[in-house]
Structure formats: C-alpha cells, structure tokens
Amino acid sequence: MSVALATDRRGVLAAVAGLSLFFWGLSIWLMGAMHHAPGLWPVFAMWAAMMGGMMLPPEAPAVLRAPRPAAFMLAYLAPWMLFSLGAAALQVRLTDAGWMGIHSGVLENRALAGALLIAAGALQFSPLKRSCREGPQLGGGLRAGALSVASCGVLMLVPFATGVMNSWPMAALTALLVLERIAPRAWLVSSASGALLAAGGVWLAV
Numbered sequence: 396m397s398v399a400l401a402t403d404r405r406g407v408l409a410a411v412a413g414l415s416l417f418f419w420g421l422s423i424w425l426m427g428a429m430h431h432a433p434g435l436w437p438v439f440a441m442w443a444a445m446m447g448g449m450m451l452p453p454e455a456p457a458v459l460r461a462p463r464p465a466a467f468m469l470a471y472l473a474p475w476m477l478f479s480l481g482a483a484a485l486q487v488r489l490t491d492a493g494w495m496g497i498h499s500g501v502l503e504n505r506a507l508a509g510a511l512l513i514a515a516g517a518l519q520f521s522p523l524k525r526s527c528r529e530g531p532q533l534g535g536g537l538r539a540g541a542l543s544v545a546s547c548g549v550l551m552l553v554p555f556a557t558g559v560m561n562s563w564p565m566a567a568l569t570a571l572l573v574l575e576r577i578a579p580r581a582w583l584v585s586s587a588s589g590a591l592l593a594a595g596g597v598w599l600a601v
Contacts, residue, residue: 500559519589
C-alpha cells in the first residue's frame with residue numbers, strides 16, 4: 396500500500412511539474428511571438444500560460460492532498476484564468492494609452508510602477524497573505540484558487556513594473572511563492588520579499 400501511495404504521489408508531482416513546464420514554454424513562446432501591439436486574446440493567452448506556469452508549483456502540496464488531483468488543478472486555475480483576462484485587458488488598455496511599452500510591457504510612469512511595487516510589498520505582510528501561505532484548510536480547488544488570487548493577485552501584477560515580456564522576474568516570483576509554502580519560517584520569506592518590493596517601489600517613485 397505504501398509503495399502504491401508513493402508511486403501515486405510521484406505521478407501527481409510529475410503531472411504538476413510537466414504541466415507547469417508546458418505553460419512556461421508556451422508563455423515564453425507567446426512573448427517572443429508578440430512583435431507588435433497585440434490584441435486582447437493573444438495577450439490573454441500569454442497571461443493564462445504565465446499564471447499556469449507560475450501558480451501550479453506552489454500549489455503542489457495541496458494537489459497531493461486532493462482526492463482528485465486533476466479536478467483540483469482545473470478548479471484551482473479557473474480563478475486565475477479570470478485574473479488573466481483582467482490583466483490582459485489592463486495591459487492592452489495601458490499600451491493603447493501609451494502608458495506601457497509595446498515590446499517591453501513596462502509601465503512608462505515610474506511613480507505608478509513604484510506604487511504597484513509598494514502595494515505588492517504591503518500585501519506580503521497582510522493576514523490574507525498568511526492565510527494563503529498556510530494553504531486552504533477546507534474546500535476544493537476553486538476555493539484555493541480564489542484565495543490565491545485574493546492574496547497574490549497584486550503580486551502577479553509586479554511584471555507591469557519589471558516587464559511583462561521578461562521571464563526572469565516571473566521565475567523569481569514563482570520561486571518566492573514556492574519558498575513561502577515549503578520554508579520552515581515562511582513568514583520571514585514573505586516579510587523579506589515585502590520589504591524588498593516596498594523599497595524598490597519607493598526607489599522607482601522617488
């Protein structure tokens with residue numbers, strides 16, 4: 396029984412890793428394919444792939460606990476797809492207004508970019524962030540996804556300040572989210588990252 400359970404766990408982890416790598420590869424390909432100001436749906440596809448690649452790895456422990464891992468992952472990603480649609484619409488609107496670089500996906504207004512980083516940093520200290528860091532105690536993937544969006548949504552908008560078309564900040568955010576779930580003193584990780592984000596926001600704004 397224990398051998399079968401261990402095999403099942405390895406299979407679930409392999410599925411999470413494989414799906415995450417697929418989303419990462421797709422998002423990087425979509426970034427490279429956008430050589431001009433794209434429309435809403437191509438940008439949405441890019442954001443949806445980014446969120447899939449970034450948000451599945453931190454949720455691996457919850458997926459392992461789920462009775463039906465595949466259903467949990469699909470339900471968990473549903474709120475993030477809605478978030479991706481909103482982020483894509485915002486990016487297109489900002490680009491059309493001349494507030495965001497077409498090729499870089501960076502906010503041209505440094506004060507606005509700084510305010511975004513400060514807001515993301517402040518949220519790292521909030522009780523809502525602590526609830527997400529500890530993981531949902533009850534409920535399925537949809538509840539976990541909604542809580543994740545509520546606590547990490549502003550953090551996922553940090554690429555507006557660092558460059559939506561730059562995959563390195565996204566890799567750093569993914570590593571941060573994973574550390575917040577597995578580090579023995581996860582609150583220190585959240586606090587340190589919040590302080591760094593806020594300091595970076597002040598630097599940009601000033």
